[in-house]
Amino acid sequence: MPNIRLPRWLRGQAGRETLAALALLAPYLIIFIVWQIYPIFYGLWLSLTNLDLLSPGETQFVGLDNYARIFSDEFVGISLLNTLYFTAGSVLVGTVLALVLALAMNTTSVGGRWLKWVCFVPYIVTTSASAIIWQRIYAGRYGILNQVLNGVGLPNIAWLENTHTAMPAVIVVAIWNELGYRALILLAGIQNISMEVQESAMLDGAGRWARLRYITLPLLRPILFFVLTMAIIGSFQVFSLVLVMTSQWGDVYGGNPLYRTLTIVMYVYAQAFKLLDMGYGAALSWMLFAIIMIVTLIQMKAVGGQE
Amino acid sequence: MRHRFYRQAGRWVIARKLAELIRNLILVALGILILFPIYWMVNLSFQTVDQIFSLTPVWVPLTPVLTWYERVFTIANFQRPLLNSLIVSISSTVCVLVLNMMAAYPLARLRFPFRRVLFLFIISTMMVPQQVQMIPRYLMTLRLHWMNTYHGLFVPYLGWPFGVFLLAQFLQSIPRELEDAAKIDGANYLQILLRVIVPLTKGPLVALGILEFLGNWNTFLWALIVISSDEMRTVAIEVFFLKGKTVGSAELGMVLVGAVLCTLPVLIIYLVFQRHIVGSLGNLRLKG
Numbered sequence: 001m002p003n004i005r006l007p008r009w010l011r012g013q014a015g016r017e018t019l020a021a022l023a024l025l026a027p028y029l030i031i032f033i034v035w036q037i038y039p040i041f042y043g044l045w046l047s048l049t050n051l052d053l054l055s056p057g058e059t060q061f062v063g064l065d066n067y068a069r070i071f072s073d074e075f076v077g078i079s080l081l082n083t084l085y086f087t088a089g090s091v092l093v094g095t096v097l098a099l100v101l102a103l104a105m106n107t108t109s110v111g112g113r114w115l116k117w118v119c120f121v122p123y124i125v126t127t128s129a130s131a132i133i134w135q136r137i138y139a140g141r142y143g144i145l146n147q148v149l150n151g152v153g154l155p156n157i158a159w160l161e162n163t164h165t166a167m168p169a170v171i172v173v174a175i176w177n178e179l180g181y182r183a184l185i186l187l188a189g190i191q192n193i194s195m196e197v198q199e200s201a202m203l204d205g206a207g208r209w210a211r212l213r214y215i216t217l218p219l220l221r222p223i224l225f226f227v228l229t230m231a232i233i234g235s236f237q238v239f240s241l242v243l244v245m246t247s248q249w250g251d252v253y254g255g256n257p258l259y260r261t262l263t264i265v266m267y268v269y270a271q272a273f274k275l276l277d278m279g280y281g282a283a284l285s286w287m288l289f290a291i292i293m294i295v296t297l298i299q300m301k302a303v304g305g306q307e
Numbered sequence: 308m309r310h311r312f313y314r315q316a317g318r319w320v321i322a323r324k325l326a327e328l329i330r331n332l333i334l335v336a337l338g339i340l341i342l343f344p345i346y347w348m349v350n351l352s353f354q355t356v357d358q359i360f361s362l363t364p365v366w367v368p369l370t371p372v373l374t375w376y377e378r379v380f381t382i383a384n385f386q387r388p389l390l391n392s393l394i395v396s397i398s399s400t401v402c403v404l405v406l407n408m409m410a411a412y413p414l415a416r417l418r419f420p421f422r423r424v425l426f427l428f429i430i431s432t433m434m435v436p437q438q439v440q441m442i443p444r445y446l447m448t449l450r451l452h453w454m455n456t457y458h459g460l461f462v463p464y465l466g467w468p469f470g471v472f473l474l475a476q477f478l479q480s481i482p483r484e485l486e487d488a489a490k491i492d493g494a495n496y497l498q499i500l501l502r503v504i505v506p507l508t509k510g511p512l513v514a515l516g517i518l519e520f521l522g523n524w525n526t527f528l529w530a531l532i533v534i535s536s537d538e539m540r541t542v543a544i545e546v547f548f549l550k551g552k553t554v555g556s557a558e559l560g561m562v563l564v565g566a567v568l569c570t571l572p573v574l575i576i577y578l579v580f581q582r583h584i585v586g587s588l589g590n591l592r593l594k595g
Binding site for chain 2: 009014016017018020024025027028029031033037038039040042043046104111112114115118119120121122125126127128132133134136148176179180233236237239240243244268269273278281282285286288289293
C-alpha cells in the first residue's frame, strides 16, 4: 500500500475519510444503482420496443409506436379519467376532512387522546384486508350498510355494482384509509404554530373562526402542500384497494362495473402482466410518470407559491 | 377570583363543562366509527354462514364460532402465507436498517467529493413512481431466477431512499464533538459508526424498522407480480386469492379470517410501538 501513489483526492486525512465513506456507501449504492437507477433506463428502452413475453425472441425496436398507441387506446382515456376522479375525491375531500379531524384532535382531552390513537389504525391495516371487509360492508342485501339504511327506511343500493356509486364507494374507503395519517401530520403542523402568535391574535380580539382563517391556515400552507403532494402522487398509483374490492375472476382489465373503477396502474398491470405486452406496459408507466409530474407541478403553482 | 372564573367568555361554568363533555363524546364516537370496519371484520369472522348472510345484522356474536379459524388453517393452509410474510418482512427490515445506516452516515457526516450531489440525486429518485421500474424489475427478477423466492420479494426494494433520507436528516443534528472525541481516541470510521453513531440513532432506527416491516407486510403489487406459486404467497395477496377461490361459495368466512389474521400482527406492532411510529410521521411512506 505505501508504495502506490494514490490520486490526490484519496491522499491524507481527507483521503482516508473519502475511502471510509465509499466503503460504507458501497453496499447500498450498488443495490441502489442496480435496482433503482438501472430499471428506469431499462424501462425507457423497453417502452421503445415491442417486447412481448409470449414471443421474446422477436423483440424489435419500434421507436415511439407504443406512445402513439397510447393516444388511440380508449382504455387509456377511461383509466385516466377514473384515476383523476379517484384522486380528486380522495385528495380533496380526504384532506379537508383530515384538516377538520386535526383541528378536532388539537386537544388534550380524553376524546382527543383516544382519537389520536385510533385514527392511524386504518392506515396500517393491510389494504387488501380492508378492501375485503369494506366489500362486505357495501354488499347488497347482506351488507351492513344497506341493512342500516333499510332500518331507517332507505332503499338498498348495490354500491359496488352500480356504475354511479362504485367509484365513490371506493373513494370513501381510500379516504378512511388515509384520514388518520394526514390528520396526524396536519396536527403536528398546527401544534407547531407558535402559541405566541395565537395568543396575540386572541388579545387582538380575534375569534376562533378568524384565528383559523387568518393565522392557522396560512401558516399551515407548507404542511398542507406536503400532504397534498404526497396524497396526489399516492392516489395516482392506487392499485390493490380497487383491484381487491372490485375485480371479478375472469376480468382481463378489471374495474368492475363497466370499467368504471379501472385505474391507470390496473391497466398498466393488465397490459404488462396479463397480456404480457411489456413494451406497451413500459410506455404506459412512463405516461403515468409524466402525468404525475405535471399534476404535481400544477399543484405546486396552485398551493405552494409564496412563503 | 371566582367572579372572573364565572364570567370568563361570558358563559356559566356548567354550560362549559357540558360543552366539553359533549365534545369528548363526539370525539369518542368518531373514533368508534373509524374503528368500526375493523370491529366488523373481527365480528364476522366469528359468525356462522347463516349469521353472516342474515338479513338482520348480528352486532355481537353471542355464540362465537371458531369453524372459520379452524378451516383457514386446515383447508386453506393459511399458516404458509403467514410464515412467508414474516420471513420476508423481517429479512427486509434487517437489511434495510443495516444498509441505510451504513449509507446515511457518510452522506450526512463524512466529507468526500460530490457528497451533496450524490445525496440530492439519491433522494430525488423518490419522485419516480414505482410503476416505472416495476416492469424492468420483473424482467430482471425473471432472468436471475428469483421468481417465487423470498429474496425476489424484497431485494429489489432495498434501494428505496426513504430510509437514507430519514436517517441522514436525524444524523445531521448530532454534535460534531462526539465524533471528534472518538477520532482523538484513535477510532476509525467504522468504529465511530458502530460505537458512537448507532447507539444515538436508536429512535429513528426503530421507527424505520417498523415502517419497513409494515411496508413489506402490506406490499401487494410486487408480490402479485413475483409470486405465482401457491406456497410462496404472502399474506397480503393470499387474502385476495382466497376471496377469488371462495366467491359464491359458503366458505366466505375463511376470507374474513384471513383478513383478520393479516391485520393482527400489524395491530399488535402498532399497539406496542405506537409512539415511535407516530413520531416520525412527517416522512412516512408505506408501499401498497
